Amino acid sequence: MWMVVGLGNPGAKYARNRHNVGFRAVELLAARHGVGELKSGGKLGGHTATGVIVTPRGRQKVVLLEPMEFMNLSGFAVQRAGAFYGVDLEHTLVVHDEIDLDVGLVRVKTGGGHGGHNGLRSIIEQCGGNGFARVRIGVGKPGPKPGTADGGLPKGKAGDKDVAGWVLADFPSAQAAMVDALLARAADAVEAIVGLGVAAAMNEFNGKPAVA
Numbered sequence: 001m002w003m004v005v006g007l008g009n010p011g012a013k014y015a016r017n018r019h020n021v022g023f024r025a026v027e028l029l030a031a032r033h034g035v036g037e038l039k040s041g042g043k044l045g046g047h048t049a050t051g052v053i054v055t056p057r058g059r060q061k062v063v064l065l066e067p068m069e070f071m072n073l074s075g076f077a078v079q080r081a082g083a084f085y086g087v088d089l090e091h092t093l094v095v096h097d098e099i100d101l102d103v104g105l106v107r108v109k110t111g112g113g114h115g116g117h118n119g120l121r122s123i124i125e126q127c128g129g130n131g132f133a134r135v136r137i138g139v140g141k142p143g144p145k146p147g148t149a150d151g152g153l154p155k156g157k158a159g160d161k162d163v164a165g166w167v168l169a170d171f172p173s174a175q176a177a178m179v180d181a182l183l184a185r186a187a188d189a190v191e192a193i194v195g196l197g198v199a200a201a202m203n204e205f206n207g208k209p210a211v212a
Contacts, residue, residue: 002194003063003087004029005078007096007119009168010068018139019071019167021179022095022119025137025186026064029053032187038066044084045069046077055195062194063087072118075126082127092132093193094123095186097167101138104178104210106185108193108201109134116163133198135189137182138210142166181211 006026007019014020030038035051046067052059063085067077082092096119101107110133114120124130142162171179185208192201 001061001063001085001087001091003065003078003082003085003092004190004194005065005067005074005081005092005094005123007071007074007094008066009071010066014168016170017168018171019097021097021137021139021183021186023066025095025135025183025190026066028183029187029190030064035062035064038064040068041065041077041081041084044077044080045073046081048081050085053191053194055191057195060194067119072122074119075122075124078123079126089127089129089131092127093135093190094120094132095135095190096120096137097139098136099139099141099163099167101136101140102210103138103140103175104182104212105136105138106182106189106205106208106211107136107138108189108198108205109136110198133193135186135193137186139167139171178211185211 004026006022008023009019030036030049033053035049038047038049041048046065049064052061065077065081067074069076096117100115111130114124189201189205192204
């Protein structure tokens with residue numbers, strides 16, 4: 001059994017933020033397969049649902065989890081839920097936003113660092129390792145500040161405050177259709193990982209162009 005974790009922040013004001021694409025992808029997956037609404041897991045610190053999803057290699061049981069203690073505390077719910085459901089780190093899959101990918105891209109990986117992502121940082125710290133699979137949803141980076149050539153920042157980099165404002169903002173309404181397609185591709189990637197394994201999913205998804 002796999003545990004699929006969508007990262008985000010709880011609360012209506014965050015629901016459409018770039019930082020919440022992990023929540024939205026997991027909720028789409030639940031709706032697509034009739035798993036049902038994710039509900040409070042009590043002391044687990046997150047909303048959960050269990051059910052069966054259809055993958056390229058047949059039906060597979062999964063636990064879906066949305067940590068509800070805010071992004072930088074995500075690891076506590078992941079650790080508790082993994083222990084409760086008996087899912088090890090190698091069968092944990094985290095779906096999250098990724099500023100180091102252009103908007104519209106979906107990429108699969110396993111292991112690696114947190115890259116400054118506070119949700120990943122917390123999971124690595126609380127679960128004692130980085131050996132979980134990841135579906136990375138590209139949300140891009142903020143551009144230069146108005147009136148400057150480079151925003152006053154080193155080339156190719158963004159300041160912490162700029163990044164925080166970017167990921168905690170909603171996608172422009174003009175990108176609504178693209179975001180729907182992006183979330184659908186992320187859900188497809190989850191199905192591939194659960195059914196075929198990380199290596200096969202990487203081969204299938206990591207060469208695909210950005211969704212339009």
